[in-house]
Amino acid sequence: LAKTTQPISMDSYEGQEVNITCSHNNIATNDYITWYQQFPSQGPRFIIQGYKTKVTNEVASLFIPADRKSSTLSLPRVSLSDTAVYYCLVGEDSGYSTLTFGKGTMLLVSP
Amino acid sequence: EAGVAQSPRYKIIEKRQSVAFWCNPISGHATLYWYQQILGQGPKLLIQFQNNGVVDDSQLPKDRFSAERLKGVDSTLKIQPAKLEDSAVYLCASSLDMPNEQYFGPGTRLTVT
Numbered sequence: 141l142a143k144t145t146q147p148i149s150m151d152s153y154e155g156q157e158v159n160i161t162c163s164h165n166n167i168a169t170n171d172y173i174t175w176y177q178q179f180p181s182q183g184p185r186f187i188i189q190g191y192k193t194k195v196t197n198e199v200a201s202l203f204i205p206a207d208r209k210s211s212t213l214s215l216p217r218v219s220l221s222d223t224a225v226y227y228c229l230v231g232e233d234s235g236y237s238t239l240t241f242g243k244g245t246m247l248l249v250s251p
Numbered sequence: 252e253a254g255v256a257q258s259p260r261y262k263i264i265e266k267r268q269s270v271a272f273w274c275n276p277i278s279g280h281a282t283l284y285w286y287q288q289i290l291g292q293g294p295k296l297l298i299q300f301q302n303n304g305v306v307d308d309s310q311l312p313k314d315r316f317s318a319e320r321l322k323g324v325d326s327t328l329k330i331q332p333a334k335l336e337d338s339a340v341y342l343c344a345s346s347l348d349m350p351n352e353q354y355f356g357p358g359t360r361l362t363v364t
Binding site: 172174181182183184185186189227229231232233234235236237238239240241242243244 | 255284286291292293294295296299301306307342344349350351352353354355356357358
């Protein structure tokens with residue numbers, strides 16, 4: 141399984157765009173990049189997944205460069221409710237593949 | 252669509268006692284997962300079921316932990332006997348046909364004293 145590295149914590153203010161970068165130098169050809177969000181006292185929630193280039197949904201955008209050795213989760217105009225832990229995961233999305241969570245990035249949004 | 256249900260939400264027991272957690276996945280989801288999340292860490296997979304068969308239990312401490320998924324729907328996770336280091340949140344998740352898109356329940360917070 142490819143190992144991921146992401147910042148332990150980040151601070152931001154309401155209304156700003158937040159970019160969380162994840163490094164995954166050993167990503168395999170069949171691996172996808174998946175991001176989860178976890179609020180206190182809740183289970184993680186799937187945000188977005190991508191393989192290459194850019195993926196966008198109603199919550200976030202995911203930017204993946206051509207070499208796929210890193211990825212950036214972009215949260216537009218964050219609010220206080222975006223304060224959470226964000227996990228970057230890498231792995232196949234087929235068969236019996238499993239998710240391996242690291243410690244994630246604790247994002248704190250202030251007024 | 253109802254989400255993943257778990258019970259109880261909280262449990263306090265003394266060490267060497269036993270405890271059981273229950274999970275009801277989203278209807279139609281064939282794959283069910285149990286995770287352990289210790290404070291300050293990401294969830295760690297304990298066991299993965301595909302219908303009622305075990306796919307991966309490599310990180311399940313089998314001397315004290317057991318899990319079953321009868322009839323391929325509900326699942327129970329049991330700890331017997333509990334140790335202090337088992338204090339954690341136990342999360343259940345399920346997925347349909349994309350393993351990377353899992354739906355998590357609210358978890359059961361276990362405190363072992």
